[in-house]
Amino acid sequence: MLVLEVPGWGETRMRVEAELARRGWTSATSPADADVLLVCGEPGEELESARARLWSQLPGPRVRTAVNTASDVASTLDRAMDDLLDDVRQHSDARTRSRQPAKPRDETAHTEHAAPGDSIESTEHDVDMNMDMDMDMDMPMPGGIPLASGGPDRDGLEMDVLHVPLGPVLPHWPAGLVVRCVLQGDVIVSAQAEILPAAQPSGDGLVPDNSHRTTDDERRRAVIRRSDAAASVLALAGWSFAAGRARRIRDAVASGTALLDVAADLDKLAQSVGRSWTLRWTLKGITVGDTLAQAENGMGQSGSETVRGRLIGWLDEARRTARDDKAEGAYELQDPLALQRSLLSAIPRLLNGTDIATARLIIAALAIETAPVTQTPQSHMSDKT
Structure with missing residues (x-):
């Protein structure tokens, strides 16, 4: 499916x-x-x-x-x-049904799919790409597939230039997000990001709505969001077993299991992730820069500038939240629209110079909330979500 x-x-x-x-x-x-x-x-x-x-x-x-x-x-x-x-x-x-493949109206109709590795030992990310390339050439296209054009590289050589849209449908990818990348070889040299909207600004229970929400609801939603985000990063890193554990915790909380009953499972998962040298090596050097440090309401601690740091921070926050029944109003975004815009504008800089597999890990670590949001009254908030 x-x-x-x-x-x-x-x-x-x-x-x-x-x-x-x-x-x-x-x-x-x-x-x-x-x-x-x-x-x-x-x-x-x-x-x-x-x-x-x-x-x-x-x-x-x-x-x-x-x-x-x-x-x-x-x-x-x-x-x-x-x-x-x-x-x-x-x-x-x-x-x-037609015997010919449907022709996309524009490049956003193309969809890429990359399957995560089957184990954490695998760092290969297979990408099945449908690439839409704009070229100023008058030449036959084999099977209707455009060929790459040429472009200057930093060392003075000419490299193939490919225009590759990532999304809007990819495993472990923000809903509706399209990142239009220009690749030279296997390196992204420029990118533009946008969110393709729903037919109308409505949705299910994860659309930000602070009305009629109890503290327990906020805590549950916070644990669900962090577990879901952690599962995406773990799956893209190739650790399918740990990703499955994160999803089971997420699903247990969503089904009504008491938060204290999942706290022990969160502890074990956080410890496994924090101690894994293979994961440390897999994610080594992959950063999200200072984007999240500058976003006052980011989902995670402002000091977590690496993908691994974000992942560990989510799990630590999730297990603290599962045990905390005292704090009020400290779990959700106060200005999700501003955060969404900030992260989208940072994507071109963060992806420049990376390959597609690394870019997907960075996008997953940003945990962009693409649900329709509206500007909320400004207020100060000490804790981050």
Whole structure:
């Protein structure tokens, strides 16, 4: 099953992942691996174009469906399975579908997929890229695939120049985020980032809304966000076992398990991550600069300037939050819109000079909240989320 998350529907996407794990189903990392395309939320025009492109790439038998609320996940998956086993429906789809791949309306319709390694020992990140390149050449394109153009390199040689959009659908990638990269060889030399919006500014329970929220709700939401962010970094680093532990903690909290009951599991995970020399080596030298130190309301401690530091900081904060039933109003963002803009504007500088695998780790470490947010009244806040 390939999941397309629309900004604002993070809770639904997490519920889908939890239900897939409960059933023993697997999440696909590319259209070629999928038989079901599941959209979480209501995509806007540009995301709808990406959805159409993905759908055209799914081999048969195939099913596409959508879910807008976390409570409907189980029934939606049941219907998808019934449709997948419906021979009449599948034969009809096979007869009517186009034999030619759908042509994207623009480069945002292209979607890349990179599967994390199967173990932490693996530092290779396989990337299946659909690349849309603008070239001033009049020459045949083999199979309709544009060739790379040339460009000067720093050492005076000419290097291939590729225009590669990352997103909006990638495993362990912020919902709706598109980063348009220019590559020379395997190095990113420039990048531009934007968020493709939902059809309307609505979503599920993870859209920031401070009304009618108790302290316990804030604590739970904080632990869920940190565990989910940690799972993404761990998966991209190749440590699938630890990523699975983080997701199980996240799902337990989301299902109503007492926070104190998951505190011990958070302790064990934090200790394993902090002691792992292989992880230290895998993430060595990958930083997010001073971006988060300058963002007063970033999700994590301002001193955590490396990807590894951010990861350890999230887990430490999650286990402290799970045990803290006294603090009030210290768990969530006060100005999420300003933080979102700050992180998006920092992406070009942070990705310059990196390869795609490193860039994806940096994006995961930023933990950009892409859900629709509105400007909130300014207020001072000592703790960070």
